[in-house]
Amino acid sequence: MKNYDIIYFDIDDTLFDFTISEQEAFKKVFSKYNLLNNLKLYEKSYREINKVLWEDLERGKISLVELGSERFRRLFLEHELEMDAVVFNQDYLKFLGQQTYLVQGAEKVIEALSHKRLAIITNGYTDVQTSRINHSFLEGKFEHIIISESTGFQKPQAEIFDYAFNKLQITEKSNVLMVGDSLTSDIQGGINYGIDTCWFNPKYKENTTNLKPTYEINQLEHLLQIVK
Structure with a gap:
């Protein structure tokens, strides 16, 4: 001591508890855009993409602003979804800010x-x-x-x-x-x-x-x- x-x-x-907070925000934003089908698959891909980008952030390879939309841009590209990654990330962050x-x-x-x-x-x-x-x-x-x-x-x-x-x-x-x-x-x-x-x-x-x-x-x- x-x-x-x-x-x-x-x-x-x-x-x-960020795991619960992230899951709740993720579900809410995908629900807003009527994308709840295959949510588990999207979530799995997102976690893998997000992990790599946060490691890049710690190494100074990417900025926080870039990270936000880039994770969804890569996710939408991987699953062939026609979505605006910048707007989607803004909505996601709003939902995340509500989780306590x-x-x-x-x-x-x-x-x-x-x-x-x-x-x-x-x-x-x-x-x-x-x-x-x-x-x-x-x-x-x-x-x-x-x-x-x-x-x-x-x-x-x-x-x-x-x-x-x-x-x-x-x-x-x-x-x-x-x-x-x-x-x-x-x-x-x-x-x-x-x-x-x-x-x-x-x-x-x-x-x-x-x-x-x-x-x-x-x-x-x-x-x-x-x-x-």
């Missing part, structure tokens, strides 16, 4: 750590993330909410951590902890920046990388055993 004064949280699949499903234990952990300085660092769209937070239990629980689209940088880039440290006026790294579910984004970014990291791994995924998080937890509540 260590006395961390400042804790940065990732949001998707760390505090929000929390990971089990999120409320308990945030309440228990309310005496700490808490902030969010998330890769994503400003309007979507802000809407989800403002319509959930998480509203008002964080000193700052740092969103990649607003900063122009994304995890694991050092610049987004520079931005976050500047926002909270932090000069000492030893009492800062980064908590997140992504090894390549949250953990890689934290390690590169020289701060302690906690990998939230509820599905017991194998760590096939060379990254060594300071801590690993499988339930969010176990974070309370780490933070003094």
Whole structure:
């Protein structure tokens, strides 16, 4: 147990259950365009396409704006659907911004750590993330909410951590902890920046990388055993 004064949280699949949120938004947007037939097939293709594009984003190969419509452009091309990918993505993001499903234990952990300085660092769209937070239990629980689209940088880039440290006026790294579910984004970014990291791994995924998080937890509540 260590006395961390400042804790940065990732949001998707760390505090929000993004899998459920994504499924709900995906179903709603495809329903709007009367494309519910073969939804499971579209969803499978989308996940594969989206995963590749988000990895490209982390490597700086594509911008967030490009990613949004490109994932649907590729999906529609693969399944021979005549749709406007830009408009479709805009509608999808609106539906996504309405989803506020929390990971089990999120409320308990945030309440228990309310005496700490808490902030969010998330890769994503400003309007979507802000809407989800403002319509959930998480509203008002964080000193700052740092969103990649607003900063122009994304995890694991050092610049987004520079931005976050500047926002909270932090000069000492030893009492800062980064908590997140992504090894390549949250953990890689934290390690590169020289701060302690906690990998939230509820599905017991194998760590096939060379990254060594300071801590690993499988339930969010176990974070309370780490933070003094």
